[in-house]
Amino acid sequence: MLEKLPQTFLDYVEENRQALIDLIADLCAIPAPSHNEGARADFCKRWFEAHGAQGVYIDEALNVVYPYGCKPEGEVMIFMAHTDTVFPDLEPFAPRYEGGKMYCPGVGDDTANLAVLMMLAAYVTRQGLQADCGVLFVANSCEEGLGNLKGSRQLAKDYAGRIRQVVSFDGYYLMLCNGAVGSQRYRVEIKTEGGHSYGNFGNRNAIACLASMIDTLYTVKAPTGGRTTYNVGTISGGTSVNTIAQNAEMLYEFRSDCREDLAFMQNFFEKTVECYRAMGIEVEVELLGERPCTGDVDPAAQRELEGRCLDAIEQFTGKRVEMLASSTDCNIPLSQGIPAACFGVCTGGGAHTRGEWIDLESLPTGMKIAGSLVLSYFHG
The missing domain is CATH 3.40.630.10 (Zn peptidases)
Known part of the structure; x- marks a missing residue:
């Protein structure tokens, strides 16, 4: 006392x-x-x-x-x-x-x-x-x-x-x-060839690729060693309604009060990025914040x-x-x-x-x- x-x-x-x-x-x-x-x-x-x-x-x-x-x-x-x-x-x-x-x-x-x-x-x-x-x-x-x-x-x-x-x-x-x-925070940008929505139809759309990546990231089942969360906080990209987007980006984070669970989320994120790169998609990743x-x-x-x-x-x-x-x-x-x-x-x-x-x-x-x-x- x-x-x-x-x-x-x-x-x-x-x-x-x-x-x-x-x-x-x-x-x-x-x-x-x-x-x-x-x-x-x-x-x-x-x-x-x-x-x-x-x-x-x-x-x-x-x-x-x-x-x-x-x-x-x-x-x-x-x-x-x-x-x-x-x-x-x-x-x-x-x-x-x-x-x-x-x-x-x-x-x-x-x-x-x-x-x-x-x-x-x-x-x-x-x-x-x-x-x-x-x-x-x-x-x-x-x-x-x-x-x-x-x-x-x-x-x-x-x-x-x-x-x-x-x-x-x-x-x-x-x-x-x-x-x-602890937390990891990232800016993730996807770049594609883009083009005119009619004349270049069939070219890859960065927004569609980013949406697919987000959907993949949200398939993970959060580990249960502690409390773990993840979130896409912002998305942006594209030029106009009649343009196949050449770039799109998001801000993504995951958090946990358990070191092992934070490492699990880190591994899942890195493997997801590599998977999209393996499909020939240009993906740039910038670490914005890291809290242990x-x-x-x-x-x-x-x-x-x-x-x-x-x-x-x-x-x-x-x-x-x-x-x-x-x-x-x-x-x-x-x-x-x-x-x-x-x-x-x-x-x-x-x-x-x-x-x-x-x-x-x-x-x-x-x-x-x-x-x-x-x-x-x-x-x-």
């Missing part, structure tokens, strides 16, 4: 209710599509420094890294929240307030979580707390979609062999992610981290929440055998829609949950 939160922190939460809301609004106003988080990264770095942080840097993946109490080559604990949003907009968003809620694209995924992480780092800095290992507070990049976990990968590379545990603040606080759903499943994590170490997270949530909600696998920044450490877990610091809804919202009254509770977990690693 986690220790009771110090009164100084409880006072900090109450004194900074509006400051937290204002910080969320400030972050929401800075566009941050995946791979375009530079402006938000610059803001986070300046904010950390303005609140006493030293040694903050932005790495080549656009992660904002605040190393606290870190020693060269020493072990580190990572607390992170991602800066990117799923939306492609490069114009600022303006939050709307109604009925005790803040509405804004990206406000819950992951802006509110990022703001709480920043506020926690500022508290630890102000209090001069110490931990038995180094701590990295990270505003990381490229968690969403085709960001392909670029920020998390960079951290794993830069701190290889040094990471004790990872906690990612993402989503809401009524669930805990403790496993990694959970690897060989020490069960006892993972349970210890899960217990800390569950205790923190239960302490302030009265609920022992459900644990499940998902696709998050934790995929990278989990795939490398590093204990990791992910949960959020608010409640809300409409994630990945333009009607996304958070409940403002949930923020103090979420701040206490996250604070209870983070401060359990510190003393003094």
Whole structure:
């Protein structure tokens, strides 16, 4: 069971209710599509420094890294929240307030979580707390979609062999992610000779070939070692109604929380592509995203981290929440055998829609949950 939160922190939460809301609004106003988080990264770095942080840097993946109490080559604990949003907009968003809620694209995924992480780092800095290992507070990049976990990968590379545990603040606080759903995402393009629909009738049609390939891909029976899914998300191609299409393409993905099942789907996909190539059809395949499943994590170490997270949530909600696998920044450490877990610091809804919202009254509770977990690693 986690220790009771110090009164100084409880006072900090109450004194900074509006400051937290204002910080969320400030972050929401800075566009941050995946791979375009530079402006938000610059803001986070300046904010950390303005609140006493030293040694903050932005790495080549656009992660904002605040190393606290870190020693060269020493072990580190990572607390992170991602800066990117799923939306492609490069114009600022303006939050709307109604009925005790803040509405804004990206406000819950992951802006509110990022703001709480920043506020926690500022508290630890102000209090001069110490931990038995180094701590990295990270505003990381490229968690969403085709960001392909670029920020998390960079951290794993830069701190290889040094990471004790990872906690990612993402989503809401009524669930805990403790496993990694892996995925493979592809752009598949088919090219044929095409031609005039009347004059060249009989030539191969790329759209028809693609439709046939999609039908073949959908004949697979998903393996049952874990939960496995697959999907064709978009299709495009052709020129006009009286043209035999020369090209057509699709975006295709498959996911699984089981490494063996993910490998099975990979094998089926590759054999399908080779089958169509063997028929003389030109098929181009581009890997757009690759997210690994959970690897060989020490069960006892993972349970210890899960217990800390569950205790923190239960302490302030009265609920022992459900644990499940998902696709998050934790995929990278989990795939490398590093204990990791992910949960959020608010409640809300409409994630990945333009009607996304958070409940403002949930923020103090979420701040206490996250604070209870983070401060359990510190003393003094």
